[in-house]
Amino acid sequence: MVNNNEISPFAVTSFRGHEKVFGIKDDDRRRHMYLIGKTGMGKSNTIEHMAIYDIQHNRGVAVVDPHGESVEKIIKFVPKSRINDVVYFNPADLNYPIAFNVLEKVSPEYRHLVSSGLLGVFKKIWADSWGPRLEYVLNNAIMALLEYPGSTLLGIMRILTDKIFRKKVISKITDPVVKSFWINEFSKYPDRFQAEAIAPIQNKVGRFLSSSMMRNIVGQIKSSIDLRSIMDDKKIFLLNLSKGRIGEDNSALLGAMIITKLQLAAMSRVDIPEEQRNDFYLYVDEFQNFATESFVNILSEARKYRLNLILAHQYILQLDEKVAAGIFGNIGTICSFRVGAEDAEFLEKEFEPRFMQNDLVNLPKFHMYLKLMIDGISSEPFSAKGIAPLPIPGESQEVVDKIIKITRERYTTKKDIIEDKISRWSGVMDVEEEDKEKKVDRSWPKERSNLDANINSPSSSQSPKVQAICDNCGAETVLNFEPDPRKPIYCKKCLKDIKEKRINSSRPAARPNSNIPRKEISLAEAFKKQPVDFKNRSRPSPGGAG
Known part of the structure; x- marks a missing residue:
């Protein structure tokens, strides 16, 4: 049974020289928390303390960190009893990419959310060069x-x-609308207009996919992490999206995609009663990097699905107008650290008459003014101070090493294998492989293809089973032989079609009149020696007939 009155401490208040730690009830956390303040004022420290408290009290947690430092600190506080609950998503671990396919198994009613989420982050990244035609075709x-x-x-x-x-x-x-676009509109574009329409998309989307790091993560067909399972089973999902290691745009794209999929996973919990849904706490630091217009939907709908948000960033102008309106319209608890003059003017409306603009711009480091949600009602504004940073545990590095090892074993595939699969899916073969095929000694017996191997494969008891993806339809299939990476792989259905086509096409066509003897003539007889009049368009026919 969930205890809605359990309190999560996150700050200290002082009265007449006596400091007292206070927190927020679980039920009030479902109305979300919002932290704003200049860099270095204590926002990340508050997030770290709350996330560590949740982890150590067996709660489900996800932390999205575009700097990487908070996640690298939080992971050191994971108890040994919860090591197996951690999924550590670190795109900078290039040799062991986690598979994350944002297009995988999306219900029809939620497809527009995925599309709008992707378009939103693309538009945010390329705001200066975004156009309606680009958005139309990409959508x-x-x-x-x-x-x-x-x-x-x-x-x-x-x-x-x-x-x-x-x-x-x-x-x-x-x-029908999407199908009509591709059949009746796009296919009828003149070649020049079609090239102009797709060039901006190739330029922008291609920039992401040209990075092997991004390609190896988003290019795998089956995701290795199940976000619904992570939420329901109260696991720990740590995302190290360090801009310095993977790039600012890549960090923003991955973060936005994962937050969108977390929203879909939360909404899919509609199949279980609300009181049986485990609370899941999503921490997003510097969330303006991932905040698109679709983020407003998460703020307004997440509470009923027990997806509880804790958001932090530096100043309001970082946010789109609709997102800012969604935050101040849906957030329950607001914490303001020291802010600039413009933000202070805006926030004064939330904290007056207790605190004015001048108070907000002169807060000491780690101090905050806040309006705390208490039993569903926003409190009067009051001042507080963040809890001091926790000392790093002595066995922290051993814990981190175990978590990384377990994550690699359970959720990743080696880089070489992924790149080979993507190459086969794309129809790309290395020049070296082509050269090898050209240099094959034809006196040797012809090498059996994957198609022949499928047709004449031995019994399952004699050969190991190999998981593979059909190169024709993309479906998963099981092979009874080790496939040749240079040759295509087919599932049973496609194999049957290919086999029939190959057999039919292998029958030699009848050659009419093949038994009629032909008269052999010389070249001189075939072409009569006479000058050709190029002014006259007619040419002499073979044999001299004019």
């Missing part, structure tokens, strides 16, 4: 891929340039 590309099995973000580039792949995707589209 239809994403909506189409959401209906095609085995799609990833890599498909965005392919659906725009590969006519065969586009035809396969169109055959799976059920949305």
Whole structure:
């Protein structure tokens, strides 16, 4: 049974020289928390303290950190009893990428949320060069891929340039508006207009996908992390999206995609009664990097699904106008550290008459003014101080090493394997491999293809089973042989079609009149030696007939 009155401490208040730690009830945390203040004023320290408290009290937690420092500190406080609960998502661990496919298994009613979330972060990153035509084409590309099995973000580039792949995707589209766009509109664009329409998308989306780090994460068909399971089982999801290691744009894109999928995972909890939903606490530091217009939906709907947000950033102008309105309209607890003059003017409306603009700009470090949600009602503003940073445990490095090892074993695949799969999916073969094939000694027996191996595969008891992805339809299949990475792989259904086509096409066509003897003539007889009059367009026919 959930105790809604359990208190999570996060600050200290002082009265007549006596300091007392205070906190917020679990039920009030469901109305979310918002922290604002200049850099270095204590926001991250408050987030770290609250997240560590939740972790040590067996709660479900996700921390999205665009700097990486808070996550690297929080992970050191994980109790040994909870090491197996941690999923440490570190894109900078290049040799062991975690699979995260934002397009995987999205219910029809939520597809527009994924599309708007992706478009929102793309628009945020390229605000200066964003246009309506780019958004229109990109939205239809994403909506189409959401209906095609085995799609990833890599498909965005392919659906725009590969006519065969586009035809396969169109055959799976059920949305009449999206299907009409690809059949009746895009396919009828003149080549020049089509090239102009897709060039901005290739330039922008291609920038992300050209990075092997991003490609190896978002290009895998099946995600290795189940966000719904993480929420329901009260696991610990730590995202180290350090801008310095993976780049600012990559950090923003990954963070926005994961937050969108967390929202979808939370909304899917509609299949269980509200009182049985475990609280899950989502901490987002510097959240302006991930805050798109679709973020307003999370703020307004997350409470009923027990997704509780703790958001922090530096100043209000970092936010879109709609997002800012959504925050101050839905947030229960507001904590203000020292802010600039413009923010103080805005926040004064929340804290007056107790605290005025001058008070907000002169707060000492680690001090805050806050309006605390108490039993569903916002309190009068009061002052407090953040709890002092906790000392690092002595065995912290041993814990961190174990967590990284377990995460690699359970949730990652080696880089070489992923890159090979993506190359085969893209239809790309290294020049070296092509050269090897050209240099094969033809006196040796012809090497058996994956198609032949599928047709004549031995019994399952004699060969190991190998998991693979069909290169034709993207479905998962099991092989009874070790596939050749240079050759395509097919599932049973596609194999049957390919086999029939190969057998039919292998039958030699009848050659009419093949038994009629032909008269052999010389070249001189075939072409009569006479000058050709180029002014006269007619030419002499072979054999001299004019």
